[in-house]
Ligand SMILES: [Fe+2]
Ligand SMILES: [Fe+2]
C-alpha cells in the first residue's frame with residue numbers, strides 16, 4: 194500500500210485513460226492479485242518483464258547445450274534416456290516462456306534475434322563447460338536446484354502468464370534436481386574414480402551456482418522495483434542463503450563436501466553464511482569472457498542459420514496449402 | 522520355437538525395459554536365435570536413437586529439438602526392451618550389450634549408421650526407416666513370441682508418430698522452396714543405397730517362422746506408401762543402385778566405429794562401475 198507512488202511509472206502517466214489504468218494497476222498490485230495481458234500496465238513493468246522472461250527463455254535454450262554435450266556419451270542407456278528427456282524439457286520451458294513473453298507484445302522472432310545478436314543475456318552458469326559425466330549430476334542438483342529456489346517465488350509473480358508458466362516449469366525442475374542428485378549419489382557410492390569425479394564436479398559448479406541468484410543486494414539496483422511490483426519476492430542474498438542451507442544438508446547424504454569452509458548458520462540472524470564469492474569472475478563471464486560464451490553463441494547461431502532453409506520451406510509450403518484451400 | 526513367450530508378457534502391460542529386466546532376473550531365458558533376432562531390432566533402434574539425439578540443441582527450430590528428441594527417446598526405449606530381452610540368452614544386461622560389445626558384434630543395418638547430414642538427409646533417413654519399421658512392427662505384434670509382440674505393440678503407436686512426422690516434413694521440404702526440394706531429393710538419393718538391406722531374408726529368419734517377420738514381405742507395402750508420399754511431395758523415387766551392405770552380419774559401414782567410440786567412451790573408462 195505504502196508503495197503506490199513508487200510503483201507509478203512517471204513516463205506512463207499522461208492521458209486520463211492511463212491514469213485510470215494506473216489506478217487499476219496499483220490496486221491489483223496492492224491486493225497482490227494478477228495482471229493479465231489485456232490489462233493496462235506501466236511501460237516499465239512491461240519492459241522489465243519482457244526482459245526477465247525472455248532472458249529466462251534464452252537461458253533454458255542455451256542451457257540445453259552443456260547437457261546435450263553428454264547425451265551421446267551417457268554411460269548407461271537408462272541415464273541416456275533420462276538426460277535426453279531432461280534436455281527436451283528445457284526446450285519445452287524455453288517455449289512456454291517465449292509464449293509468456295509474447296503476451297507482453299514482443300514476438301518470439303524478435304526476442305530470439307536479441308539472443309542471437311548478443312543484445313539479450315542468458316544465465317551465466319551456462320558459460321561453464323560440462324567436462325565429465327558427474328557434471329550432469331552437479332548441474333541437475335545445483336543448477337536446477339538454484340533455479341527452483343529462484344523460481345518457486347516467481348510462481349506468485351504478479352504477471353499471470355509468467356506465474357503460470359513458472360508453476361509448470363518448477364514441477365519439472367524438481368524432477369531434474371532429483372535426477373541430478375541421484376547421479377551424484379550413484380557416483381559417490383561407486384568406485385574411487387567415480388567419487389572423485391563427483392567431488393570435482395561439485396567443486397566446479399558450487400560458486401557459479403551460487404552466483405545464479407545475481408549480485409549481492411547492495412549491487413542489485415533493479416531488484417527493489419521488481420519487489421514493489423510483486424515480481425520478485427525475496428532478495429538475491431536471501432535466496433542464496435536459503436539455497437546454501439539446503440545444499441549443505443544434502444551434500445552430507447552424498448558423503449561429499451562443498452568447496453567452502455566458511456559455511457555456517459548464524460544463530461543471531463537466523464541465516465546461512467558462506468565465503469565471499471569471486472564477483473570479479475561473475476562480471477567477467479557476464480561480459481562474455483567465460484570459458485564457453487563464444488562457443489554457446491556460435492552453436493545457437495549455427496543451428497539457426499543451418500535451419501533457415503527448413504523454416505523457409507515450411508512457410509512456403511504452408512502458403513501453398515492455404516492457397517490451394519482457397520481455390521478449392 | 523514354441524509359441525510361449527519367455528517372459529509371458531502380454532500386450533498392454535509390463536512393457537518397460539525395467540519390467541523385462543525383472544522377468545529376466547527371475548530366470549527367463551530366450552533362445553539364441555530369438556536373441557539374435559531381438560539384437561537386430563534393438564541395434565537398429567539404438568543406433569538410430571544415438572544419431573537422432575545429436576540434433577537436440579541443433580535443430581532448425583525449438584519445436585524440432587523436441588520432436589526429434591521424442592523420436593530418439595522412443596527408439597531408445599525400444600532398444601532397451603529388445604536388448605534386455607536378447608541379453609537374457611547370454612546373461613547380459615542392456616548396458617553390457619550396448620557398451621561392451623565390439624563393432625563386429627553389433628547387428629545394425631547400414632541405413633541407421635549413416636551420418637545425419639543436413640536436416641533433409643535426416644528426414645530422408647527417417648522417412649524410409651519409419652515406413653519400414655511401421656510395416657515391421659505392425660506384423661511383429663502377431664509374433665508367436667509374446668515378448669517381441671508386446672514390445673512391438675507398445676512401440677507401434679510411437680512409430681506411427683515417427684512416420685507421420687517424417688511424412689509431414691517430406692511434404693514440406695519436397696513441396697516447399699526450390700532449395701528444400703533439391704536438398705530433400707539429395708537426402709533421399711544419399712540414403713537410398715542402404716534401403717535394400719532392410720528387406721533381405723536370411724537363414725536366421727528362416728529358422729524363426731511365426732516369430733520373426735519376413736523382411737522381404739515388407740517391400741511391397743513400403744514401396745507403395747513411399748511412392749505415394751514422394752509423389753505428393755513432388756519428389757522422385759531415387760534411381761540409385763543398392764550398395765553391398767552387411768546383410769545383418771558382422772560387417773558395418775565405416776561410420777559405426779566412430780559412433781560407438783563416442784557412445785561407449787565414458788562407460789569403458791570405468792569397467793565394472795554402475796551409474
Ligand atoms: Fe530454468
Ligand atoms: Fe528448465
Ligand SMILES: [Fe+2]
Pocket residue numbers: 283337365366369
Ligand atoms: Fe531443468
